[in-house]
Amino acid sequence: MATGTTLAELAAEAAGCTACPLAATRTQVVFGVGDPAADLLFVGEGPGREEDLRGEPFVGRSGRLLDRLLAEELGMDRSQCYIANVVKCRPPDNRDPRPEEIAACGHFLEHQIELIDPRVVVTLGNFATRRLLATDRGITNVRGRSYPFGRAHLVPTYHPAAALRSGGTVVAEMRADLVRAKQLLRSPRE
Ligand code: URA
Secondary structure, eight states: OOOOSSHHHHHHHHHTOOSSTHHHHOSSOOOOEEOTTOSEEEEESOOOHHHHHHTSSSOSHHHHHHHHHHHHHHOOOGGGSEEEESSSSOOGGGOOOOHHHHHHHHHHHHHHHHHHOOSEEEEESHHHHHHHHTOOOOHHHHOSSOEEETTEEEEEEOOHHHHHHHOHHHHHHHHHHHHHHHHHHHSOOO
16 A cells, blocks of 8 residues: 655655566556646556656657647646556556556555645546546547546546547547646636
8 A cells, every 4th residue: 555645755665566467577667757736637548668668657659749739738848737647567568457457556546646636637548537537438438528536627538649540530629628627727726
């Protein structure tokens, strides 16, 4: 169980985690990046090859699209928000994370959310959305609105890899979701 009281302590704890088999194949744990007091938190699925090598989430092609949409729709760069993943270690060959890996890693994400205490959480794709909304429904079905999420609002959107695969319409819908997130960031906190 995670016991860290700051993000740095929690990251140090994650760095030594061997709770699931992904520990054996990772180069390093990819804990998260950004402002520890960010109002906006993005949650992806899990590190890919480049993230595993560099130790930072979303630094490959998907990350470049995320950075672009973040700049164009929210006028922000990644240092002004926080970016994390559901699982902190790379699933080999970019396979999907397994339910037992997500379960073993889940407390790190939950603790990150508690410590950051964001106003808006944007989930990128099915894994993050299903985990945080505790739903089986798919992203296409749940996106297009926001959901109450503790003291925050949750805005589900597509994973940038899906946008890279599918192109125009999906990118446009991601942009609309980020505009929704921007509006929620401006609204007073309850
Ligand atoms: N895809 C993710 O879900 N997370 C990353 O960090 C990179 C790619």
